[in-house]
Amino acid sequence: METPLPVTDQMGKDDDSGNDWEMPTESVHAGEMHDASGAHIDPIHMTSTYIFEDSGAIKSWGSGESGAHVYSRVGNPNREALARKLSALEGFGMASPVYAEIFSSGMGAVSSALLGLAGSGDHIIAQSVLYGTTNHLVNEVLPKYGITTSRVPLLQGDLLVEELAANPNTKVVYIETPANPTMSVIDIASTTEIAHSHGASVVVDNTFATPVLQRPLSLGADVVVHSTTKFINGHGTVIGGALISRDPDFIENGGGALVRYIGAVPSAMDCWLTSIGLKTLPLRMREHCANARALADFLDGSEMVERTYWPGLESHPQHEIASKQMDDFGAMISIDMGDFETASRLMDGLSMCSLAVSLGNVDTLVQHPASMTHRLMSEEDRLAVGITDGMVRISVGIESAKDIIADFDRAISFAGGS
Numbered sequence: 001m002e003t004p005l006p007v008t009d010q011m012g013k014d015d016d017s018g019n020d021w022e023m024p025t026e027s028v029h030a031g032e033m034h035d036a037s038g039a040h041i042d043p044i045h046m047t048s049t050y051i052f053e054d055s056g057a058i059k060s061w062g063s064g065e066s067g068a069h070v071y072s073r074v075g076n077p078n079r080e081a082l083a084r085k086l087s088a089l090e091g092f093g094m095a096s097p098v099y100a101e102i103f104s105s106g107m108g109a110v111s112s113a114l115l116g117l118a119g120s121g122d123h124i125i126a127q128s129v130l131y132g133t134t135n136h137l138v139n140e141v142l143p144k145y146g147i148t149t150s151r152v153p154l155l156q157g158d159l160l161v162e163e164l165a166a167n168p169n170t171k172v173v174y175i176e177t178p179a180n181p182t183m184s185v186i187d188i189a190s191t192t193e194i195a196h197s198h199g200a201s202v203v204v205d206n207t208f209a210t211p212v213l214q215r216p217l218s219l220g221a222d223v224v225v226h227s228t229t230k231f232i233n234g235h236g237t238v239i240g241g242a243l244i245s246r247d248p249d250f251i252e253n254g255g256g257a258l259v260r261y262i263g264a265v266p267s268a269m270d271c272w273l274t275s276i277g278l279k280t281l282p283l284r285m286r287e288h289c290a291n292a293r294a295l296a297d298f299l300d301g302s303e304m305v306e307r308t309y310w311p312g313l314e315s316h317p318q319h320e321i322a323s324k325q326m327d328d329f330g331a332m333i334s335i336d337m338g339d340f341e342t343a344s345r346l347m348d349g350l351s352m353c354s355l356a357v358s359l360g361n362v363d364t365l366v367q368h369p370a371s372m373t374h375r376l377m378s379e380e381d382r383l384a385v386g387i388t389d390g391m392v393r394i395s396v397g398i399e400s401a402k403d404i405i406a407d408f409d410r411a412i413s414f415a416g417g418s
């Protein structure tokens, strides 16, 4: 008897559907508990189990007459509050509601999405550049369980049609856009149209864009996954993930239900921290994007930087697609410094910005994909998808743009000086 309650039936207010709030208002108000204690900020429900008043309450819960929390692997008020807030944003502007389940990591959500849609004997098609751990999941882990996988560069239309025709057992087309770390952009609407006409579902990893900049479900995609570790939490305090779908059955009994079978369950405290972070997401994304534009323009104009990859630059190969499907271009930039030594000197020349994997925090983080996030790829595979030894990835923070640029200006001079 582990049926979760529909998100809207859980304690506190429902998802406020029917209002016509703007995105910043939804971020602040959607999903908040406002429970009987009168607490202004959601209380944190650090409890593993829940008390039934008497045997009558058990009976009425068992027969489905009343909802109840039973055990925190199955449901917890903080997890549900975060699911309501995130659904309000990811389903923003859509006529019908969307549903979410929260996981203890982005990878918990990614693997549950894929295992919820595909099983032994099925096929998955993905683009060639993916987040490092997703890449490993698709290449090494899923095939062990009888799920075959293949790649189509940028999921380019003609090639995707061919690949779908060659693999009629394809259940999922998997999109990550913008993609990590090359910032390639995939056309969500046209890819979805092709996938659907071949009976495949579309999963989109929306971590880099967030629902503030891009809402794949409104473009036709079936499932959105997030690493909430990144911009959604925004403050670097939690590892977390989310799965969002238009189909309540997929959340309650399909991929979403895997949270309790695989056990990738987030703690109440982590959900609470993520909900607090999510309240300022629209505000933060405005600053992140404005700073990214200023830094991308600066880097693009620097002679020491061989290439700057940011979807907002007109020189970006998919700038037009990005302009069509995103409200702004995000805060992730990659640059190519030409070789590993110059890239290393650039990183050593930075003083304010931190050298660290992860992204989407309020402070600027810099990392080297070939030796950090994508080190598990063979050199040949890395170079084939454009992850060069000179590539440096930047997650632009919300510090003053002037100070971020000054740090890079000094670091670039240092890199060029020896």
Ligand SMILES: *Cc1c(COP(=O)(O)O)cnc(C)c1O
Pocket (backbone or CB within 6 Å): 105, 106, 107, 108, 110, 131, 133, 134, 176, 180, 205, 207, 208, 226, 227, 228, 229, 230, 239, 240, 241
């Ligand atoms: C970080 C990340 C993931 C994995 O999320 P975790 O929270 O680290 O498990 C998946 N996709 C993208 C694009 C990411 O940046």
